[in-house]
Amino acid sequence: MASLWMGDIDENMNEAFITQAFHSMGETVLGVKIIRNRFTGALSGYCFLEFPDQSSAARCLANVNGKLVPAANPPKRFKLKHALYTKPSDCIPPSRTAAAEYVQAFNYYTQQFQHMFTNWKYDQKNDSYAYQQYGYTADNWPVSQSGSHTEEVCYSVPAKIIV
Template sequence: MASLWMGDVDENMNESFIMQAFQVMGETALSVKIIRNRFTGALSGYCFVEFPDHAAASRCLVNVNGKLIPSANPPKRFKLKHALYTKPPDPSPPTRNPAAEYMQAFNYYSQQFQHMFSNWKYDQKSGYDSSQQYGYTANNWQAPEVYAEEELEDPSPSVDVNEANKDFMQQSDELYDALICCRWQPLDSVTSKIPTES
């Protein structure tokens, strides 16, 4: 069930009058509850109208809201909104327990990995681990290749940088010429005149 809040309710309106007004507008209300002051009994000026479902309440809000209330004297318009029922806030918000969260995550992942590795077996004859789940056994694993000492190369051989530069400059005449042209010629003394380009 769903409810709408209806405002601008006066003393000339009662529950049956409001239900009949909705019926004339083509909407079926299940019940109406007019709110009064519990001590004085005076009208609070609003009521709650209950509908069979949220779709009916939303349809009524779109079709009826703002239209004239039939037989209302003086003339009034429907003033409708969605009813908001809120509970008071919880005085003590839930506290976080990091240790419990950690243990929950640890237990979850432990179960996952335990299930994954439960199929691995150690074969004492071959000395290899095998998993029946993926079809790996010691028989179909490849043995590591054996290399002679001289076949293995040093992954980081020493490089003579000067030799490499000489080789590169011999292959590139253009680079060599550019380096020779830009070379600074030493002066005879600190007070010597700097030569100009001729």
């Protein structure tokens, strides 16, 4: 689809009026989108016209632009230009990455690294994780209490954890 911009429209011009005006000039308009102020609802003074293809939009621009709008009171002239931007769906094809692609990648990495995470288990009784592959569990984790801080030895380096 192709779009044209139409400017200088009045309050009494609606979608049906504009479609009929182009029809009486021998042009086929698929749709009219009148732009309004989103806060007040008042007309912004322009609209966008959709045509079946680029050639019919170019023909309409050449034949109708500058001519009097039929049944316009007060008399007005068509003010048409090529639309610089069209709807995003017309400009950019939708990105439809299949969910199966993500599932396939997730399954691959899960299988590759599953052996690394199988021994990490959460112990609800002690409210901690047990890292059995390193020999650490909640029972043998090196911990010493000093005041309100807990000192833990990780890789032979003491670390203070405020509780």
